[in-house]
Amino acid sequence: MEEFLSVIPIELIGVLICLLLSAFFSASETALTSLSRLKTNQIIDSERTGANYLKMWRDKPNHVLATILFGNTVAELLASFLTALYATQNFGKSGNIGEMIAFILVTTTILIFGELAPKVFARHNAEKSAIPVIIGLRIFYYLFYPVTELLMFISKTFIVGLGGTHSATGPFVTEEDIEYIINVSDSEGTIEPSKKEMLEKVMDLEDKVVREIMVPRMDMITIELNSSYDQVRDIVINSRLTRLPVYDINADNIVGILHSKDLIRSEKSDDIKTDIADIMREPYFVPETKRIDELLKEFQKTKNHMAIVVDEYGGTSGLVTIEDILEEIVGEIRDEHDEDEELIISNQEGVLVINAKIDLNSLEKILETEFPEDNYDTLGGFVVDLMGKIPKTGDRVRYKNFNITVLEASKRKIIKLKIEKDKIHKETETLPKKEVT
Structure with a gap:
């Protein structure tokens, strides 16, 4: 073994060590940043060996990132320096074609094996990689601490000077995280459809006025x-x-x-x-x-x-x-005193008799169409806006391929309507008032 190592130039051994360090730092960065705060805390709360070390990443993410970036930069610069030194010693003065080839080879090697491959691996194995990399990073965290503290101070000063903030605090769980959990739970059958619907409605509250x-x-x-x-x-x-x-x-x-x-x-x-x-x-x-x-x-x-x-x-x-x-x-909350109010009064052979209070979102699903968004929420409000007046009983209007007839109306609002769908799509038009005998 000693004879084998004695044959290999010390510079190439140094390049190999730097390449391994670069791969470690690259994998560490991707593995840790791929974990959400929720997943990080789940790992910390688990009984896995070394899980508590992730508290360093959770509580001081900027300092850990500074350690990773500083270590990776030093490793890659040192690898380039050793390559140049080896090439100079073996291929002559700087500028020699052999030196250029050696430099291109080490740069490509660092890019593939020191950056790309480790990051791809860590991205797909973030949870498995998180504990091993954080254990290794603790050594470099304390080793580089004086330097990273200085770098953090300079970075904060620069960011604040530009009017930004250096705080790393973010939401514990994002809305996207919750939506993802709901969808995954639904696809895996671990949540009842009714509960999924309820959770989605809670998420939609911020979109309604x-x-x-x-x-x-x-x-x-x-x-x-x-x-x-x-x-x-x-x-x-x-x-x-x-x-x-x-x-x-x-x-x-x-x-x-x-x-x-x-x-x-x-x-x-x-x-x-x-x-x-x-x-x-x-x-x-x-x-x-x-x-x-x-x-x-x-x-x-x-x-x-x-x-x-x-x-x-x-x-x-x-x-x-x-x-x-x-x-x-x-959904609808009713007690023993509430009277049932049918919104869909009848639905026979493509003819709907509907309460004018029905909201357009529900009607869109029933008719498989879309209504324009404006200052109305119900079918009655839409028809009033479409006709430009409060219609009387018997008035008719056409929207897309639907004929809408007012079956009942007061002086102030529409009460009941009939919707008939035909197969021919036409532009919206108001039809003459139906004669009432």
Whole structure:
């Protein structure tokens, strides 16, 4: 063995050692950066030997990266220097063709075996490689510590000078991580479809605004401020609602929220309160454009269960409750007092009779078509916008290859519609009003 080593030039042995170090540092960088913070903590919490060493990467990632980059740079520069030294000694002065060939060979070798191959391997074996590489890196971490500290100081100063931040803190789990976990769990059958759907709805909360889920102003049950005690009690009993908005003059001026339990409490007291203003609570107002995930947090913080939704001009658009938000996650919540309201009244031979309140997202799936996005969420709102007026019973309009007929309407809104699909696609057009006899 000694005779064999004595034949090999010391410079080439040095190049080989530098190449191995470069491969180690390259693999370390890729293996560690390929792990999410979630996966890193899972490995740390496991009982695998050496798993605790990953705390160094989790808590000081910038310092570990500085160690890796400094070590890799030194190894590659030293390999190039030793190659040049060997070539000079054996092929003559600098510029000799032999020296150039040697330099090209070592550069190619470093690129393939010191960079590319180790990184590809570590990328596909990140979890298996993480513990071995971090154990090895601990030696270089303390060996290079004075140098890496100086490099980190210079780097931070430069970054801050450019107006950036050097903080390595990021989200523990990203939204993409959660979506990936949900999809993998679904494909592997480890999560029930209903739970998958619920989790996806939670993820979608940030994409929805209050206007999409609110009870519109037309459907609000309200109490006039000057109503008598008996009138208020009758409204509460008949509506079977626990909270009712109180208005003064008109619904654009909501002045309070009446809780049914406050009404009952006042009824049981010796001095029955007949003035709503004495027992109603302050209303909570939110804009139409507020995201419902933000509103849910506000409900939890303020302990409110109902908010009055206002438009950009301050007028009342509707109301939203915490139940409305929860229904976006778990689906329709009904109690023994809720009356069923069919949205699809009938569906026979390509003819649909539909409640005008049906939301367009649901209807798109049923009809396998798309509706334009605008300031409406229901089929009724879409038809009103399409016709440019509040239609009367019997009015018809055409959209794509669908004939839409108003079956029932009031002076203020559409109640029921019929949709017929034909096989010929035409442009949107308004048809003459149907004669009613």
